[in-house]
Amino acid sequence: MTALYPVQDVFTRGEISPRLHSRASLDLYRAALAKCENFVTLPHGGIRARGGSYFVGEVKASAKKTRLIPFIFSSDQAYCLEFGDQYIRVYAYGARVGTVEIASPYLEADLFQLAYVQSADQMWITHRDYLPKVLTRAAHTTWTLADFEFLDGPYDPINDTATTLTPSDTGHLTPKMTSNIAPSGTASNGGATADAYKMFNRSLIEDVTVDSGSSGFIRYRNAGGARRIVDAYWIATSNTIDPSNNANNADQFTAWELQGSNDGVNWTTLDSRTGEIGWSNSEKRFYEFTNKSAYEYHQLLFTGGGGADAAPSRSAELALHMAASDQTPFDLTASDTAGINDGAGFQSTDVGRAVRLLGSDGVWRWARITGYTSATVAKIVLYGHALPNTNPIVRWRLGTFVPGRYVESSSLFEERLAFSRRFSVYASATGDFDNFTLGEKDDDALEFVQAGGGQANDIVWIADSDGALLIGTSGGIRALSGSGIDEALTPSSFKNRRSRTFGCARIRPVDAGQSFLYVTRSRRAIAELTQVQANKFTSDDIGQVSEHIPKKGVVEIAYQTDPDPMLWFPLDDGELGGYTHQPSQDVRGMHRHRFGGAAAGLEWAAVESAVVTPGQNGVDDIWLVVRRTIGGMTKRYIEVMQPPFEYGALEDAFQVDCGLTYSGAPVNVVSGLGHLNGEKVDVLADGKVFRGLTIASGQVTLPAGATAAKWQVGLPFQGKADTLELDVGGQDGSLIGRRKKVAKLILSLLETDMTGLQVQSFMRGRWEAVRMPSIVASDGKAKLYTGNVEVPIDDSWEGQGRVKIRHVNPTPCTIRAFTPVFDAEP
Structure with a gap:
């Protein structure tokens, strides 16, 4: 019978479902594997052993689940955040950032329901049961987490019940003045008139002589030298405006500066306006500006007028809004509980909630609830503009966000x-x-x-x-x-x-x-x-x-662009799923990864979280939280998956998990490995492989007094690839399902340590080593081989022409193609 040589030189479909294992008619079949474990499928067609994982540190509370979240300011400044039970820690480029730790409200059970979006140095974090938070990076080691405050919204529908809300204050800087000095503070103007206070008496129907000419000022000084912040104001005109009739003594100013001072001599301009013309009777205009400075004096310094310059300047009201941050919270009293929290009235959980209020002047203002007194009384501070009075408010809206109804995602x-x-x-x-x-x-x-x-x-x-x-x-x-x-x-x-x-x-x-x-x-x-x-x-x-x-259940997903486009996704069973994604080249292959060590109930370590950030060398960092049982205790470690080996020196290859690197003078013992106490590890020491060494007291020792200047130490893992039953087509039809016997396997390798490469027939239990003369140097160090190699296989006629391949050493392995040489029954 003629031997068949069906080459498979493409693996871009990765590990396919067992449901497809005999679907040889599919185009993807010849580019697929039955198993692809700890190998990644390459866009070029081959498979390569994944890089190992570098140990960064233990999470704060190993007994509890921990989630990673990326914080990427730019490709040059990228962080990984450790979100644990009520804390956040910060990492960058394989190490923790100082001792940075931020208190957070998020419990262990909430961590994988958190959503986030980032812009520059700020990240907004949301969860349906928590007020949105904003995480801010002020410097490399300075981070803060604070409530994110929505300004004026969003809101539930406008109240349609009979319930009214009555404020006990209005948010004015000034009290309701009854004279120039009562009840407190001092009102004055440029004309030194006795009715200057009427600009602050809450009445909109009086003619107030502000000054005798076309320019002047109206001023208020806080009582007792107190300093306050003003951030908005409104002006109301006289109800006798008639710009065409100066005899009517109605002359509204048209240009001004709002100023602040702490000595009544030196003034700072807070806001200025010009061309404010066309005023009508009892008109009210609103003005806002940004200000964070507090002043004892505030004045409106004005010029111009609606009538002749000689006419007195008159107006009705100047309402200076005290910034909410400066206000003493005041009562908002509901006439009933109807319409508030489904009839339950105010709740303690309403603290922080926004309220929109339609004043008697037909203008909406908004406030924030700062305290809870009873089902009908809450404390508020008022934003934006002062209310005209303390009359009951019929039309109002409550902020839409309450516990269990906070925002859930963001972008x-x-x-x-x-x-x-x-x-x-x-x-x-x-x-x-x-x-x-x-x-x-x-x-x-x-x-x-x-x-x-x-x-x-x-x-x-x-x-x-x-x-x-x-x-x-x-x-x-x-x-x-x-x-x-x-x-x-x-x-x-x-x-x-x-x-x-x-x-x-919700991922x-x-x-x-x-x-x-x-x-x-x-x-x-x-x-x-x-x-x-x-x-x-x-x-x-x-x-x-x-x-x-x-x-098996996807936990989260993270996407890597360099060195190859890949999606990574932890699974409920602790495996790390991988997906090589380059659709323009029809590269779509999945692979699975089992990390070295073991977790309770598993034969491998459990990957529980994965994120990607830009690395320092142009290759993306893949950060992982990995759970293991070490010394009988649950340990959760943060690790960074290392870039795959490419075109380098063998001693630099990092093909161990939870590992560390030593580089320095040649030594026989390396310490600092306490995180793996009692575990058996593999060591690549100056290119020589040592397997199954035990960590004791945080140290590992090379046998026979050997020394090395470059060590890679960590938990072993194996790359495994199982082939499918190939169908090359027989004279009378398909070969699928017919008995086959594999005589040998031809492997095309790239930069591979063949001392760790083994193959096996599906029907025989013996692993055959891949051997070639001179692959191991006289000093015992492995060499990397590129080229073709033949491996004889002990197979049975009961087989399907399938083989298993594994790589067991902490060294590189890339398989470009393989050709099973087999005979098939007629």
Whole structure:
């Protein structure tokens, strides 16, 4: 019988599902493996042993789950954050950043439900049960975590019950003045008139002579020398405005500066206005500015007027708003509990909640609840502008965020900070991430309620894509964008398109260049989202041919671009899934990774979290949290998967897990390995392999007094690849299912230590070593081999022409192709 030589030189489909193991008619079959463990499929076609993992440190509380989150300011400044039970630690480039530790509210059970989005030195963190937080990096070792405060919104619908809310104060800098010096402070003006106080007496129907000419000032001095911050004001005109009739003594000023001073002599301009013309009777105009400085004196220094310059300058009211940070919280009293928290009234959990109030002048203001007194009384501070009076307020809105109803995901889109919750998306004003004040202008904040599609599916994530805000829901993905091509999303211009996609899990998606990768609702599949036309998308299950891998339950996903495009995803069983993703070259191959050591109930260490950050050498860092049982105790370590070996010196290869490197003078003993006490490790010492050495008292010793200047020490792992039954086509049809006997295997290798390479028939239990003369030097050091090698195999006629390959040494291994040489029955 003629021997058959079916070469397999492409493995870009990786490990395929057992359901496809005899589907030789599929195009992908000849590019697939039955097992690809601790090997990665390369875009070039071959498979290569993955790099080992470098030990960074133990998490703060090894008994509890820990999650990693990337913080990437730029490709030159990237961090990995350790989120544990009520704390955050910071790492960068393989080491912890000093002793930085930030207290956080997040419990162990919350960590994998956290969502986040980052811009420059700030990261917004969200969870449905917590107020949004903002993590800020002020310097390499200076980090803070604080509540993120939404400015003026978003809100629940306007109250439609009979309940009124009555404020006990108005947010004015001044009290309601009854004279120039009562009840407190001092009012004065340039004309030294006795009625200067009437500009601060809360009355809008009086003519107040501000000055006798067309220019002057109106001033207020705080009582007792107190200093206060003012950040807004409004002006109301007289009710007798008649610019055409100067005899009516109505002359409203048209240009001014608002100033502050602490001595009444030296003044700082806080705000200035010109051309404020066209005033009408009892008109009110509002002005805001940014100010953080406190002053004892405030004055409006004005010029110009609506009538003749000789006419007295008159007005009705100047309302200076004291900044909320300077206010003493005051009562907001409800007439009833109806309409408040489903009739339960105010709750202690309302502290921090926003309230919108429609004043008697028809203008909305907003406040924040700072304290809880009873079901009908809460303490507030008022933002924006002072109220005209303390009358009961009928129209009001409570902030939409309360415990269990906080925002759940976040993204940046078109210079807006966007959040989502249930069926709604809330986006800030353009370029003003704190401002969620709804409006109709193009750059105002907006609220979008997800509707349509026939299903009310929760939004589980949002993400920025080309020209659209992607909205991932449990029922599928929609695209929110401006109504026209290349048109910005605004409150008045938007469209919401449904795409034929899978339902989504509450797991952050990743941008994979020309597409998005996301986890489907069941967490048992990974899909690719591709744009087919403007704001129109479609999805494919990228793991369908390897469905048995993600079906174990995907925990999270992270995407690496260098040195090869790969997706990494921890699985519920502790394996680390991998997916080589280069669709332009039809490279789509999954692989599995079992890390050295063992965790309780497993024969391998359990990878529980994985993130990717830019590395210092241009290669991405893959950070992992790995759980093991060491010395009978659960240990969770932070490790960084090392770049795969490429075109280097053998002694620099790092092919061990949870390992460390020693480089220096030749030594026989290396210490500092306490994290692996009692474990058996492999050592690559100056290119020589030592296997099965034991760590004792944090040290490992080379046998027979050997010394080395470069050590790689860590837990061993094996690369394993099982081939499929190849079908080369017989004279009378397929060879699938016919008996075959493999005589030998021809391997094409690249930079491979063959002393650790072994092959085995599926039908025989003996592993055959891959041997070639002169591969091991006289000093016992391995050499890397590139080329072809033949390995005889002891097989049986009961076989299928399949072989197993494994690499057991802590050294490089790359297989470009293999050719099983076999005979088959007719």
